[in-house]
Amino acid sequence: GNSVTQMEGPVTLSEEAFLTINCTYTATGYPSLFWYVQYPGEGLQLLLKATKADDKGSNKGFEATYRKETTSFHLEKGSVQVSDSAVYFCALSDSSNTGKLIFGQGTTLQVKP
Amino acid sequence: EAGVAQSPRYKIIEKRQSVAFWCNPISGHATLYWYQQILGQGPKLLIQFQNNGVVDDSQLPKDRFSAERLKGVDSTLKIQPAKLEDSAVYLCASSPGPVTNEQFFGPGTRLTVL
Numbered sequence: 488g489n490s491v492t493q494m495e496g497p498v499t500l501s502e503e504a505f506l507t508i509n510c511t512y513t514a515t516g517y518p519s520l521f522w523y524v525q526y527p528g529e530g531l532q533l534l535l536k537a538t539k540a541d542d543k544g545s546n547k548g549f550e551a552t553y554r555k556e557t558t559s560f561h562l563e564k565g566s567v568q569v570s571d572s573a574v575y576f577c578a579l580s581d582s583s584n585t586g587k588l589i590f591g592q593g594t595t596l597q598v599k600p
Numbered sequence: 601e602a603g604v605a606q607s608p609r610y611k612i613i614e615k616r617q618s619v620a621f622w623c624n625p626i627s628g629h630a631t632l633y634w635y636q637q638i639l640g641q642g643p644k645l646l647i648q649f650q651n652n653g654v655v656d657d658s659q660l661p662k663d664r665f666s667a668e669r670l671k672g673v674d675s676t677l678k679i680q681p682a683k684l685e686d687s688a689v690y691l692c693a694s695s696p697g698p699v700t701n702e703q704f705f706g707p708g709t710r711l712t713v714l
Contacts, residue, residue, distance in 0.1 A: 491642070523705075529707065530603075530604070530691070530705040530706055530707045530708060531643070531691065531693075531705040532705070533702055533703070533704075536702070576642050576643075578642070585648060585655055585656055586631060586633075586648070586695055586697075586703065587633075587645050587648060587656060588633075588635075588643070588645065588703060589645075590642025590643050590644070591642050592640065592641050592642050593640075593641070593642050
């Protein structure tokens with residue numbers, strides 16, 4: 488079945504460091520891929536998405552590229568801020584168009600000043 | 601635009617008791633989802649509604665969980681009787697329609713079963 492695997496956390500970085508959070512997926516067909524973020528005390532928010540191979544999603548300085556050949560959708564940011572501290576979830580929506588999301592286990596990011 | 605509302609935010613019950621959660625989606629959103637998020641894991645879909653019809657309830661433990669979406673707007677999720685392993689955050693999400701693929705999440709209800 489479809490699944491998503493994320494790198495284990497927590498990830499601890501200093502402010503202005505480069506961030507990579509790895510995400511790989513297993514799916515049949517051509518899923519859409521997403522990154523959601525959950526700030527402390529808040530609900531999940533869509534951060535970015537990509538709907539087909541080689542698409543790059545971007546938002547708030549974060550980027551991720553849909554790589555079909557490596558079945559990956561790694562999240563990157565060139566310079567993190569303390570306010571980026573949150574839990575990040577990679578997810579896929581399969582090609583059945585029900586909109587059902589399958590999430591990875593989440594990666595906690597802590598950015599220290 | 602108001603977001604997805606959920607209540608209560610927190611609930612503590614004894615095992616074998618019953619509990620109900622309420623969700624009010626964003627106005628006009630036809631699709632509503634309930635997810636279960638166990639500590640340290642990603643959310644897992646329990647049930648999906650399109651208007652007031654069920655699209656997918658394959659992961660819903662139907663011997664104890666039930667959900668309804670009367671009139672295609674608000675929804676309730678019920679657990680009866682609760683087990684210890686039901687301790688989790690229950691998330692409600694809504695979407696204008698499944699094809700858009702963007703879901704908007706509520707703050708969740710944190711359930712603790714003692």
